[in-house]
Amino acid sequence: MDMKVTKKKLGLKEKYKLMTRDLGWEPTYHSKDEVFPYVGYEGIKIHDWDKWEDPFRLTMDSYWKYQAEKERKFYAIIDAHAQNNGHLNLTDARYLSALKIFLQAISPGEYAAHKGFARVGREFPGVGTQVACQMQAIDEIRHAQTQIHAMSNYNRYYNGFHAFADTRDRIWYTSVARSFFDDSMSAGPFEFMIAIGFSFEYVLTNLLFVPFMSGAAYNGDMATVTFGFSAQSDEARHMTLGLECIKFMLEQDPDNLPIVQEWIDKWFWRGFRVLGLVSTMMDYMLPKRVMSWREAWNIYGIENGGALFKDLARYGIKPPRGWDDAEKAIDHMSHQFMLGLYQWSFGTAFHSWIPSEDDMNWLSAKYPDTFDTYYRPRWKHIKKLADAGTQFKNYGLAKLCQTCQLPCVFTEPDDPTLTCHRETVHEGETYHFCSDGCQHIFENEPEKYVQAWLPMPQLFQDPINGDLGEWMKWVSLLDGKDNGDYAGSEDQKNFEAWRGLATTNQ
Amino acid sequence: MAVAAIKDYIATPRDRVENFHGKQLVYASWDRHLLFAAPFLLCVPPGMPFGELVSGPLSMLVQADPDAAAIDWHSVEWLKANQPWVPDFAASLEANGITHKTQLRFRTPGLNSLSAAA
Numbered sequence: 001m002d003m004k005v006t007k008k009k010l011g012l013k014e015k016y017k018l019m020t021r022d023l024g025w026e027p028t029y030h031s032k033d034e035v036f037p038y039v040g041y042e043g044i045k046i047h048d049w050d051k052w053e054d055p056f057r058l059t060m061d062s063y064w065k066y067q068a069e070k071e072r073k074f075y076a077i078i079d080a081h082a083q084n085n086g087h088l089n090l091t092d093a094r095y096l097s098a099l100k101i102f103l104q105a106i107s108p109g110e111y112a113a114h115k116g117f118a119r120v121g122r123e124f125p126g127v128g129t130q131v132a133c134q135m136q137a138i139d140e141i142r143h144a145q146t147q148i149h150a151m152s153n154y155n156r157y158y159n160g161f162h163a164f165a166d167t168r169d170r171i172w173y174t175s176v177a178r179s180f181f182d183d184s185m186s187a188g189p190f191e192f193m194i195a196i197g198f199s200f201e202y203v204l205t206n207l208l209f210v211p212f213m214s215g216a217a218y219n220g221d222m223a224t225v226t227f228g229f230s231a232q233s234d235e236a237r238h239m240t241l242g243l244e245c246i247k248f249m250l251e252q253d254p255d256n257l258p259i260v261q262e263w264i265d266k267w268f269w270r271g272f273r274v275l276g277l278v279s280t281m282m283d284y285m286l287p288k289r290v291m292s293w294r295e296a297w298n299i300y301g302i303e304n305g306g307a308l309f310k311d312l313a314r315y316g317i318k319p320p321r322g323w324d325d326a327e328k329a330i331d332h333m334s335h336q337f338m339l340g341l342y343q344w345s346f347g348t349a350f351h352s353w354i355p356s357e358d359d360m361n362w363l364s365a366k367y368p369d370t371f372d373t374y375y376r377p378r379w380k381h382i383k384k385l386a387d388a389g390t391q392f393k394n395y396g397l398a399k400l401c402q403t404c405q406l407p408c409v410f411t412e413p414d415d416p417t418l419t420c421h422r423e424t425v426h427e428g429e430t431y432h433f434c435s436d437g438c439q440h441i442f443e444n445e446p447e448k449y450v451q452a453w454l455p456m457p458q459l460f461q462d463p464i465n466g467d468l469g470e471w472m473k474w475v476s477l478l479d480g481k482d483n484g485d486y487a488g489s490e491d492q493k494n495f496e497a498w499r500g501l502a503t504t505n506q
Numbered sequence: 507m508a509v510a511a512i513k514d515y516i517a518t519p520r521d522r523v524e525n526f527h528g529k530q531l532v533y534a535s536w537d538r539h540l541l542f543a544a545p546f547l548l549c550v551p552p553g554m555p556f557g558e559l560v561s562g563p564l565s566m567l568v569q570a571d572p573d574a575a576a577i578d579w580h581s582v583e584w585l586k587a588n589q590p591w592v593p594d595f596a597a598s599l600e601a602n603g604i605t606h607k608t609q610l611r612f613r614t615p616g617l618n619s620l621s622a623a624a
Contacts, residue, residue, distance in 0.1 A: 041512050188510060340543035373622045378541050381620055385570065396546030396567040399533045399609075407544040417538050417621050419545065421588055423609060429519050430587075430607040432533065445509045447517040457521040457531060460549040465527065 012057060019059040021050075024127035036125045042188040044260075045253035049126030052248050056132075056237055063135055067142065070230050074146055077226045082153045088502050089220040092287035093158065093495035094486050098215065099151055099224065100160045100350035101277060101285075105177040106208070107147040108168040112181035113196055114140035120189040132241050136197075139234040146230055150223040157498075158491050160349045163476030167349050170475040172455035173277075176405045179452060180274045184267075186448070190249065191263050197242030199267035203308065204275055205235060206300040211282050214290040250315040257316050266444070268320030269437035273404040279334035280341065283363065284355060292366035297330045322437040328413040331367050335375040336409045342382065342485075343394035344407075347468075349477050351486035354383050374416050391485065400454045402431040403438035410434050426450060523606035530606040532599065534564055537613045538621045541571050545609065556602050557595035573617035585611040 010018065027035050039046070080086075090096070114137050121133030148164075155161035168174050184195035213228030249256045279293035309319040341352040355363065360379060364371040385392045398407035412418045413436075422433040426446045433439040442449045460466045464474060472479055486492055509515045523530050530552050535545035548563050560579050568574045584591050587609060593602055604610065 038512070042510050336543065339540075343543055374540075377620045377622075381541060381572065392541075392570050394542055394567070394570070396534075396542065396548070396563075398544035399535075399547050409543045411540070417540065419535055419537070419540065421535070421545070421609060421611065423587065429522070430605075430609075432607070432609060447509050447515050450519040451517050453520050456547050460529070460531070461521070461525045466549060 015059055016054075016057040019061070020054075020131045021127050023131075032125065036123060038123045038189055039125055042190050042259065044190045044249055044256050046126075046249075047252055049124075049129070051251070052126045052128040053244055054128045054132050055240055055244070058135065058237070060131070060135070063138075066233075067138075070233070071142075071146075074226055074230045075149075078150055078153070078223055081223045081226075085498075085502070086222050087154055087157055088495075088499050089222070090495075091219040093491045094285065094287050094351070094353065095215075095219045095221065096154060096158055096160070096491065097350040097352065097486070098212075098281040098285040099154065099221070101173075101281065102212065103147065103151050103161065103164045104167040104171070104349060105174045105277070107144050107151075107164070108174070109177050109181050110140050110144035110147065112178075112185060114138075114144065116181070116185045116192050116196055119185070120192050123189040129245075132237075132244075136234075136238055136241060139231075139238070143227070143231050143234070146227045150227045153223055157494065159478065159481045159489075160351070160491075162478075162482075163349070166476040170455075171349060171477065172347065172400075172459075175453065175455050176277075177274055179405045180270055183270065183448070190245075190259075193242065193245040194260065194263040195267045195270075197238070198246050199264065199271045201235070201238045202242040203268060203305055204271045205239070206304065207296060208275055208278055209235065210300065211278065211290055211293075211296050215282065215286045218288045218290050219286055246312070247315070250312075250317070261317060262444070264317065265321040266441050269322040269326075269435075269441065270404060272322065272326050273401075273406060273434075273438070276333050276406070277337060279330075280337040283334035283366070284338045284352075284359070289362070293334050294330055294366060297327075301326070301330075321440070322435075325413045325435065325437060329410065331370040332374070332411060332416055335363070335367075335371065336411070339375070339378060339382075340398070340407055340409045343392055344398065345484050346393055346395075346479075347472075347477070347483065349475075349482045351484065351489050351491060353486040354379060354386060370416065386485075386487075397456045397459065399432055400456050401434035401438050402449055402452055402454070403433060403442050405452065405454060406434055408432065408434045521607075526606075530599075532559070532604060533607065533609040535609070535611050536568055536571070537611055538618060539568070539571050539573065539614075541620055542568070550599065552600040552604075553598045555596060555598055556593050556604070559599065560595070572619040573614065576617055577614055583613040583615070585613075 026032075033040070117133045117137035117140060121130050121137055124130055124133065151161060168178065181196075184192050187195065209228065209231075213225060213232075216224035216228065246260065249260055282289065282291070282293045282296060306319075309317065338352065338355075341348060342354065345352045360371070360376055364376065382392050398409075400406065401408055408419065408421075410420050412420050420435055422436065422439045424431055424433075424439060424443065427450075429450065431442060431450070433442060458464070459471055464471045469479075477483060481490055521531070526549060528551060529549050532548045532550055533545045534548060536542065546564070546567050548559070550559060550563070565574075565579075568577070580595075584593055586604065588611070
């Protein structure tokens with residue numbers, strides 16, 4: 001006899017309720033305050049956690065299915081890339097410098113974000129929030145892994161990829177990204193959400209990912225394009241989480257506004273500084289450029305960011321404090337960074353170079369008000385030194401900013417010929433900053449930033465005590481291979497030789 | 507403002523002078539000479555005469571600038587912690603009031619080969 005089984009399928013809304021909201025319960029052995037001890041001390045007042053909206057309504061079972069499918073596609077393409085010598089399809093091996101910086105500084109940031117979201121997922125009492133943070137935590141660790149896997153193919157052929165974990169922990173320029181994430185992870189759960197969920201994922205991420213992934217596509221790097229696509233659908237969810245979080249805080253209690261505004265000011269400026277190197281990737285490191293940093297800022301900063309803050313104005317939110325200083329820096333920062341990277345290239349696990357005449361003409365067309373006036377004369381002089389066989393190396397290590405940890409390469413907002421010098425004394429110690437924005441952040445929480453592990457001062461303490469050779473060993477930097485000018489490097493020679501084999505009969 | 511924390515927040519600076527084995531950090535920059543991307547970090551003993559800091563590490567580091575040979579060190583204008591200041595070249599850094607992490611700046615009006623006139 002046939003039994004007709006009525007297969008009861010849950011609707012999306014029902015399923016979401018069962019698999020998220022209904023997972024919450026009222027604790028009886030311990031008080032709620034004991035179970036969630038970190039949710040109150042930042043001063044954010046929440047009256048009703050059920051008001052948290054999750055527009056994606058994604059449950060763990062469907063999450064798993066989607067992600068597994070993406071992983072299968074991703075690894076199929078990565079395998080094909082490896083088997084078909086995909087690395088020889090690059091426009092030029094100079095492109096790899098952008099990838100090396102990404103792997104050393106940004107991929108570890110994905111892992112840090114994973115740890116942060118895993119933590120706040122535990123610390124927030126609301127179930128909707130917990131589930132959304134848990135998914136983002138898994139996304140972030142997946143992003144770190146896929147990026148490392150995608151780039152590991154290049155490690156078989158090129159220098160600078162072999163010790164990215166040591167580089168992340170020890171080399172001077174990665175402390176910029178590391179301190180950014182450490183700062184967010186040592187903050188409370190709400191500040192973490194503003195730092196990573198809102199400022200980084202929502203306001204600034206397009207400035208990183210869109211130019212970077214388009215840059216990969218323009219320059220023939222299929223591996224990176226693939227992880228970009230694989231991450232993209234997650235990013236939409238992350239941006240929504242960040243935006244939901246800020247609206248939730250502002251709607252729950254009017255007292256939250258000044259706290260949230262202070263965090264937006266702080267994390268916009270920190271994010272702007274940490275993403276500053278992207279300007280150099282876009283303007284200098286991509287052999288085939290997508291758009292200039294200025295053009296990217298006009299779209300993703302001024303247009304999109306402007307619209308966002310207009311939207312948030314109804315809650316009383318104002319554009320971040322550093323917004324005007326950021327705008328004034330846009331036409332200068334990529335040049336200031338690249339000039340620094342070039343003169344300190346003995347200490348970087350990637351190559352830099354003097355821009356060619358063609359490159360300089362492109363830069364002067366994109367930066368008509370600044371490049372020829374301020375930066376071309378410096379490059380021309382540096383070229384002259386290189387042609388005379390005396391490559392410019394600046395062994396006077398750099399003063400670093402106590403807050404963002406970047407070398408103080410920036411000029412006064414209204415005078416591009418004068419370095420910005422800012423300092424303050426706290427409990428008898430002097431601290432230096434690259435900008436008013438970073439000084440302001442320090443002065444709000446000096447106890448936090450006096451602990452900064454600044455790589456340049458540390459170089460002169462135990463155990464390195466100023467020995468550059470020892471330092472290179474300690475950071476796993478292979479002198480003459482990983483570092484220095486691209487011109488004459490192994491990467492350049494190998495790429496040209498292998499590509500020659502692939503495209504000529506020699 | 508203090509750090510929001512659930513208990514007393516006690517912080518220790520990571521680069522106090524006692525960590526430098528008798529030396530100290532001094533920062534130096536040449537105003538409007540941006541061939542050098544950032545102020546220099548020098549690690550020197552506090553007993554070093556100021557004149558030696560200038561004729562030694564500082565003169566060496568600025569050599570790459572086309573104006574370097576034309577510097578008359580005794581007529582340059584100095585700033586210490588961003589305030590105008592006159593050094594005593596014969597006295598030590600310590601006697602000149604140059605302590606750990608002091609920022610020195612110097613100006614050479616008229617020398618601006620690579621700088622757009624401000």
